[in-house]
Amino acid sequence: MSFEKKLNKNAGKIIQIGCISCSNETNHEILSSVELEGSEPIEPNFDIWWSQESQILQCKGCDSITFRQISSNSEDTEFNGRPRKHEELFPNRSEGRDPMDDEHLLPSSLHRIYMETISALNNKQPVLAGIGIRAIIETVTKDKDAQGNNLKQKIDGLVDQGSLTEDGSKTLHKLRVLGNESAHEVKAHEPKELNLAFDVVDHLLKAVYIIPHHASQTFK
Numbered sequence: 001m002s003f004e005k006k007l008n009k010n011a012g013k014i015i016q017i018g019c020i021s022c023s024n025e026t027n028h029e030i031l032s033s034v035e036l037e038g039s040e041p042i043e044p045n046f047d048i049w050w051s052q053e054s055q056i057l058q059c060k061g062c063d064s065i066t067f068r069q070i071s072s073n074s075e076d077t078e079f080n081g082r083p084r085k086h087e088e089l090f091p092n093r094s095e096g097r098d099p100m101d102d103e104h105l106l107p108s109s110l111h112r113i114y115m116e117t118i119s120a121l122n123n124k125q126p127v128l129a130g131i132g133i134r135a136i137i138e139t140v141t142k143d144k145d146a147q148g149n150n151l152k153q154k155i156d157g158l159v160d161q162g163s164l165t166e167d168g169s170k171t172l173h174k175l176r177v178l179g180n181e182s183a184h185e186v187k188a189h190e191p192k193e194l195n196l197a198f199d200v201v202d203h204l205l206k207a208v209y210i211i212p213h214h215a216s217q218t219f220k
């Protein structure tokens with residue numbers, strides 16, 4: 001086994017990543033970096049190699065610090081044969097996901113699933129988060145008494161009764177597939193996909209429960 005270490009090769013460079021405090025992608029400066037590369041013979045004429053770069057980054061907007069690690073190896077490749085790069089950020093970016101405003105106004109059974117699903121998302125349990133998102137949609141359709149024999153028809157039923165827009169239903173159908181995959185194929189979705197899906201869930205719940213509640217209090 002052999003390996004090589006390069007210090008601060010990328011120090012001073014600016015990259016764009018999602019900031020833990022600013023709520024979007026911002027410029028981050030690489031304060032220091034360590035690059036490790038190594039290879040190991042497996043058979044007389046066959047080596048495998050790996051590489052890992054660790055960086056300490058600072059947001060140019062709010063000064064918060066992030067640790068970033070990018071790793072790859074010769075045994076994990078994309079379709080085109082290039083090595084797949086794995087990026088990890090600490091603190092984890094979905095860790096900070098908060099419940100939406102006024103989430104306590106949700107019906108109690110729904111509130112419980114909602115909070116448990118956020119917890120699954122924040123604790124890096126992507127399979128459970130996917131199942132939770134499906135369960136939230138199931139509960140909304142049941143609660144609003146949307147007609148239909150299966151979840152697809154019930155989502156369309158929410159449109160028929162005016163609880164949901166056509167556009168909202170298109171997104172929900174995508175979520176329905178996402179939930180199906182979690183439950184039946186135990187597919188772990190990427191945190192990015194799940195967070196996007198959860199944005200849509202928040203939007204639906206606001207439209208069905210939170211906004212009508214405020215409207216009924218305001219326009220008496």
Ligand SMILES: [Zn+2]
Pocket residue numbers: 019020021022026059060061062063064
């Ligand atoms: Zn920032």
